[in-house]
Amino acid sequence: MRHPLDGLFEAILPIPSDQTFAAQLRPCVVLAWREPTGGTMNTTTTTRTADVYPSLTPYIAVVDASRALDWYQEVFPAERRGGSIVDPDGKIGHAELAIGDSVLMLGEDRRGDPWTPGSWRYSIFVRVPDADATLARAVAEGAQLERPVRDEPYGRTGVIVDPFGHRWIVSTAMTVS
Numbered sequence: 529m530r531h532p533l534d535g536l537f538e539a540i541l542p543i544p545s546d547q548t549f550a551a552q553l554r555p556c557v558v559l560a561w562r563e564p565t566g567g568t569m570n571t572t573t574t575t576r577t578a579d580v581y582p583s584l585t586p587y588i589a590v591v592d593a594s595r596a597l598d599w600y601q602e603v604f605p606a607e608r609r610g611g612s613i614v615d616p617d618g619k620i621g622h623a624e625l626a627i628g629d630s631v632l633m634l635g636e637d638r639r640g641d642p643w644t645p646g647s648w649r650y651s652i653f654v655r656v657p658d659a660d661a662t663l664a665r666a667v668a669e670g671a672q673l674e675r676p677v678r679d680e681p682y683g684r685t686g687v688i689v690d691p692f693g694h695r696w697i698v699s700t701a702m703t704v705s
Contacts, residue, residue: 581631581682585653587697589637593620596634600625606632651687651695659684659700666690666698 590596593612597620600606606625615621619636633653656662660677663686667673670691677686677698685699 581653581655582629583655585631585633587633587635587651587653589649589651590634591637593623593634593636597623597625600627600632651697653697653699655683655699655701657700659686659698662698663688666696671696 597608597612601608604625604627606627609624609626609631612623613621615636619638620634622633622635625632625634637649663671663673663677666688671688673686674689674695675687677684679685679702680699683699683702685697687695687697689695
């Protein structure tokens with residue numbers, strides 16, 4: 529007869545990940561993580577709009593994002609919203625600060641060189657009712673498409689550069705259930 533604790537000495541075999549489940553869970557976790565209280569996880573299904581940003585939000589690229597976060601927090605004062613998304617190279621890929629009733633998004637400037645005309649040190653994040661229609665209209669009116677609209681954890685989002693040289697991240701809030 530097998531002893532009940534014999535299983536403790538057996539090899540632990542990994543379970544294959546379920547990519548469909550992960551894709552459905554990620555937006556819910558990201559939204560809960562970004563809420564000021566950290567959000568609540570439960571087994572009850574509810575539907576709400578995932579709009580945790582003002583309609584217009586600056587998004588800047590900075591050299592030494594970690595230091596910039598500390599500096600903005602001290603100077604303005606600002607409060608960090610959720611944790612930072614850290615890329616495999618250890619640099620901050622995305623972070624958010626609440627300053628009054630606004631949000632400042634930032635990420636590490638990957639070039640690390642001085643600013644030159646035509647390079648991006650900022651973007652403008654804008655919430656719109658329909659990102660697909662807005663990007664199509666913008667391109668028809670002369671904008672350059674940098675990234676087509678696609679589903680992201682924070683909404684349906686694409687990126688354009690307007691005819692005046694400004695970079696816009698255009699997003700429609702997603703509804704989660």
